[in-house]
Amino acid sequence: MQDRTDANSMANVIAGKQEAFESEYIRFDxxxxxxxxxxxxxxxxxxxxxxxxxMNSIKVAGDAQEALQQVEANHYDLILCDYNLNxxxxxxxxxxxxxxxxxxxxxxxxxxxTAEAEYAYVANAVxxxxxxxxxxxxxxxxxxxxxERLFDRRNFLLPALAAMDDGNYLQVVxxxxxxxxxxxNERWLLAALKLKAExxxxxxxxxxxxxxxxxxxxxxxxxxxxxxGIARARMLLNEPDxxxxxxxxxxxxxxxxxxxxxxxxxxxxxxKDEEGAYQLMEQSAKILPTAKRFRSNAESAFLLxxxxxxxxxxxxxxxxxxxxxxxxxxxxxxxxxxQTDLGDPQGAIxxxxxxxxxxxxxxxxxxxxxxILAQAYFDAGxxxxxxxxxxxxxxxxxxxxxxxxxxxxxxxxxxxxxSVLGLKMLxxxxxxxxxxxxxxxxxxxxxxxxxxxxxKVEEVIDAGQRRVLALVDEARKSMHVxxxxxxxxxxxxxxxxQSDNIEALFAAAQLHLLxxxxxxxxxxxxxRAKSYLxxxxxxxxxxxxVMGFYRxxxxxxxx
Amino acid sequence: xxxxxxxxxxxHDIKNSLALLESDLEQLNHRADAPEEARKAYQRxxxxxxxxxxxLTLYKHEHAGLxxxxxxxxxFEFMEDLVSGSQSAMIASRHGHAIEVCVADLxxxxxxxxxxxxxxxxxxxxVDLAIESALNNAVRYAASKVDIWFEQDTDRLTFFVFxxxxxxTRTGNAAQEASPGKPASTGLGLSLCKAxxxxxxxxxxxxxxxxxxxxxxxxFNIAG
Numbered sequence: 106m107q108d109r110t111d112a113n114s115m116a117n118v119i120a121g122k123q124e125a126f127e128s129e130y131i132r133f134d135x136x137x138x139x140x141x142x143x144x145x146x147x148x149x150x151x152x153x154x155x156x157x158x159x160m161n162s163i164k165v166a167g168d169a170q171e172a173l174q175q176v177e178a179n180h181y182d183l184i185l186c187d188y189n190l191n192x193x194x195x196x197x198x199x200x201x202x203x204x205x206x207x208x209x210x211x212x213x214x215x216x217x218x219t220a221e222a223e224y225a226y227v228a229n230a231v232x233x234x235x236x237x238x239x240x241x242x243x244x245x246x247x248x249x250x251x252x253e254r255l256f257d258r259r260n261f262l263l264p265a266l267a268a269m270d271d272g273n274y275l276q277v278v279x280x281x282x283x284x285x286x287x288x289x290n291e292r293w294l295l296a297a298l299k300l301k302a303e304x305x306x307x308x309x310x311x312x313x314x315x316x317x318x319x320x321x322x323x324x325x326x327x328x329x330x331x332x333x334g335i336a337r338a339r340m341l342l343n344e345p346d347x348x349x350x351x352x353x354x355x356x357x358x359x360x361x362x363x364x365x366x367x368x369x370x371x372x373x374x375x376x377k378d379e380e381g382a383y384q385l386m387e388q389s390a391k392i393l394p395t396a397k398r399f400r401s402n403a404e405s406a407f408l409l410x411x412x413x414x415x416x417x418x419x420x421x422x423x424x425x426x427x428x429x430x431x432x433x434x435x436x437x438x439x440x441x442x443x444q445t446d447l448g449d450p451q452g453a454i455x456x457x458x459x460x461x462x463x464x465x466x467x468x469x470x471x472x473x474x475x476x477i478l479a480q481a482y483f484d485a486g487x488x489x490x491x492x493x494x495x496x497x498x499x500x501x502x503x504x505x506x507x508x509x510x511x512x513x514x515x516x517x518x519x520x521x522x523x524s525v526l527g528l529k530m531l532x533x534x535x536x537x538x539x540x541x542x543x544x545x546x547x548x549x550x551x552x553x554x555x556x557x558x559x560x561k562v563e564e565v566i567d568a569g570q571r572r573v574l575a576l577v578d579e580a581r582k583s584m585h586v587x588x589x590x591x592x593x594x595x596x597x598x599x600x601x602x603q604s605d606n607i608e609a610l611f612a613a614a615q616l617h618l619l620x621x622x623x624x625x626x627x628x629x630x631x632x633r634a635k636s637y638l639x640x641x642x643x644x645x646x647x648x649x650x651v652m653g654f655y656r657x658x659x660x661x662x663x664x
Numbered sequence: 665x666x667x668x669x670x671x672x673x674x675x676h677d678i679k680n681s682l683a684l685l686e687s688d689l690e691q692l693n694h695r696a697d698a699p700e701e702a703r704k705a706y707q708r709x710x711x712x713x714x715x716x717x718x719x720l721t722l723y724k725h726e727h728a729g730l731x732x733x734x735x736x737x738x739x740f741e742f743m744e745d746l747v748s749g750s751q752s753a754m755i756a757s758r759h760g761h762a763i764e765v766c767v768a769d770l771x772x773x774x775x776x777x778x779x780x781x782x783x784x785x786x787x788x789x790x791v792d793l794a795i796e797s798a799l800n801n802a803v804r805y806a807a808s809k810v811d812i813w814f815e816q817d818t819d820r821l822t823f824f825v826f827x828x829x830x831x832x833t834r835t836g837n838a839a840q841e842a843s844p845g846k847p848a849s850t851g852l853g854l855s856l857c858k859a860x861x862x863x864x865x866x867x868x869x870x871x872x873x874x875x876x877x878x879x880x881x882x883x884f885n886i887a888g
Contacts, residue, residue, distance in 0.1 A: 150687035157694060240789060242683040242713075245690065247749025254741065292738055327785060328736050359734075 131256045133159035137180065140165045141172045141196070142187040142218070147241070151185055151218070154245040158252070169194040169202075169430050176208055183252065184209075186235075188219040194429040197233075198395055202430055204233040205397075211269035211300075214255050218243070261293050265300050272653060275622075275660040277304035278313075291324050298324075302334055308657060309615055310622065311341040311585045329355060333364050343582045345372050363393045383409055390418075396426035396436075403439050407446075408547050415443045423460075434470050437461035441477045442513070446555065450481035457481075469510045472501045476513035483521050491521060499526075508534040508545040512552055519556035527556070531565050539607045539645065542574070570606075573599045577612045584612070589620040605644060613637045614654050621661045634658060675720065682713045710751045711800070718797060718852040721790070722859055730863035732787035739782050739814055739821075743767045746792060747812065752800040764809045765799065771813030771824065778888040784821050785886060786864065791823075794860040797853045798825045798880045801871075805829030805878065816888045820867075825880040831873035857882050 138155050140163060142148040148165045155163050164179070166172035169190055176184075188196040196217050203209040217235040237255055239248060259266065265280035281301035285294055298321040305314040318334040325331060336351035349372050355365040366389040373382035383405040390398040403418035419440040426432040437456055444453035457474055466474060475498035483491035498514050515530030531549045538545035546566050553562050580595035596616060599609040617634035621627070638658060641651045689706040692698055724730055744767060747753055753765035774781050795812070802810045806827035815822045854869055860882075861867035867884040 146684050146687065150684075150691065153691050153694070242686050244749060244751055244754070246754060247745065250745045250748040254745075292741070325736060325780070325783065327780075 136182040137162040138183040139181045169199045201233045211266040274304040314338045434464040450484040453481040472510040476517045479517040508538040516552035725859035768811035768813040773815045775817045794857040802827035822883040828877040831878045
């Protein structure tokens with residue numbers, strides 16, 4: 106209110122003085138919008154309302170698939186999306202998909218349109234929340250007032266949002282700092298702090314992250330994203346107890362706040378309490394069921410040996426995503442794998458040969474499919490078919506096949522008595538697992554125990570590798586509290602054991618970038634940063650994280 | 665059981681149909697050649713919808729209890745949005761003259777001890793619904809203007825709606841506080857407001873004569 110038309114002039118507008126809306130603040134005629142609603146009449150109504158505001162460039166879509174094509178082909182300033190799209194995809198699924206696939210520009214305003222009955226359900230804060238909710242039916246004047254406010258804020262943040270789209274996080278931080286000196290409106294200050302925190306998270310700059318959230322906390326002490334942010338920063342600073350206390354407090358005050366459960370689960374995982382993490386993820390999936398949550402719970406339950414629960418989650422993931430944009434062939438692989446382990450080879454065969462027959466047998470999917478089918482046919486007594494399938498899986502192997510596929514071939518080989526192939530595949534699976542090492546190691550361990558190879562687990566998982574990872578972990582802890590020299594020594598120790606360990610190299614590169622940022626340019630540090638990046642670029646070409654590091658490096662050194 | 669399910673379905677259907685009718689009428693009224701009857705029909709439709717939503721909210725309050733979805737609300741912005749989006753304000757007219765509905769900035773008072781000035785934890789949807797019903801009542805009796813504002817104290821947040829009409833004593837509206845189980849003679853309005861304050865942990869609601877008109881107050885016992 107301080108920075109805009111005052112309330113009385115707003116009331117004059119209602120009394121009919123239309124010209125006040127044609128202000129210099131928002132030029133609706135220059136904006137593009139996408140309206141998504143499965144009911145034609147509602148689509149039409151929302152489009153008309155936007156037209157009355159002066160918008161000319163408005164596209165409509167009747168389902169998520171159509172909307173997705175629109176989003177991929179055009180930039181939109183505004184997306185108005187109905188929550189209840191159809192049986193398989195909700196507006197929330199769609200938004201989560203857009204954000205996780207990075208299809209949405211930071212400049213795009215996404216507004217969820219919900220019925221009153223759904224509001225309680227959708228307003229549970231999650232990782233991916235829309236910019237605003239409106240309850241339908243929403244009269245034009247109300248919609249206009251809300252959109253004006255949202256676009257005012259967007260226009261204020263525009264330089265920082267543009268930098269965010271470019272992945273130039275350092276600039277996002279400096280733009281936010283600059284913008285915050287220009288206004289006193291707390292709402293805008295908070296929005297700038299939120300954006301700055303997102304950029305710092307992308308930069309892995311944990312020390313400034315906590316400071317930023319604390320600044321936000323000083324403005325508002327009851328905003329859930331601020332509290333979650335503080336808890337997350339504490340977790341990254343390796344203060345799990347403080348993080349847990351904060352997250353626990355959020356859950357106590359707001360038992361349906363999904364993001365808090367998910368953060369608590371991350372903390373449990375950090376403490377190696379997989380069972381505790383799983384229980385929290387179960388709660389989060391109960392509050393806000395999505396295919397992604399079911400998928401992840403199916404995997405956790407499977408790894409914990411809770412096969413019946415795993416099966417239920419895998420089936421739910423398939424049911425919820427079937428025919429929608431979130432559908433993934435891997436869900437059928439998970440279900441068939443679980444069915445095989447449950448002693449239901451016929452069920453597994455049916456899942457892959459009947460229910461998933463529309464997916465092409467190629468790439469990692471093709472390998473995994475054949476490897477699971479080989480196990481199922483073997484269990485069903487058809488040894489010849491099993492052998493054929495395992496060979497087919499091997500023929501599809503390429504150097505880029507991925508650890509999960511290797512793990513499945515290894516398991517099939519052990520089951521069918523080919524321990525040479527089994528050992529080779531599982532060792533390769535662990536070695537090529539990169540940043541997913543921990544997850545893959547759990548899968549490989551399970552594969553080996555399930556096939557009676559307890560005695561070889563150590564050999565495959567590699568005790569030396571564990572020492573490397575422990576050192577990397579210690580290096581990260583030192584790095585997050587800005588003890589760069591100590592962190593560097595740990596990283597050097599780790600790289601002395603295994604010079605091409607991806608995690609150690611990632612930690613080394615990140616450490617040097619933060620070092621440069623916090624303590625200014627130093628020739629030695631800069632040179633080392635550059636060489637670690639070059640090694641990473643060679644080992645994992647086109648990796649998004651490495652690209653991000655390069656951008657960070659360029660910004661820091663002014664290259 | 666079956667009856668309950670059937671009622672829920674029918675109500676859902678009626679709500680949806682009303683929403684579609686409302687949007688049809690809104691579009692019709694945007695046409696330059698919209699007849700006066702279209703305006704009246706739109707007004708009736710909105711009143712009907714508000715009555716239905718008010719009734720359903722009260723029903724929920726009495727049968728299952730209203731569960732508020734609390735979020736941090738900027739009170740200035742909330743009031744601005746309330747007025748600019750208020751359908752009662754939009755269609756308010758009496759004898760062909762527009763009623764001016766304003767946020768009375770001068771009335772707004774925030775006690776110096778309030779920690780979170782101008783911010784409160786509220787369910788925006790419910791509070792909007794309650795104040796909209798008070799506005800609806802106010803514009804019906806107002807001579808020329810309706811003012812709304814708020815006062816924030818450390819233990820209480822109060823919303824005010826003033827209209828320059830004849831006042832409840834003369835219009836026959838109840839001056840007494842509405843209480844649960846005893847709906848005020850204004851119909852659903854005060855009971856709805858009462859339900860909304862109860863859902864937020866208590867407070868009080870009153871409509872009384874005031875110098876030059878009628879004053880509606882709705883107070884929430886919430887810390888500021």
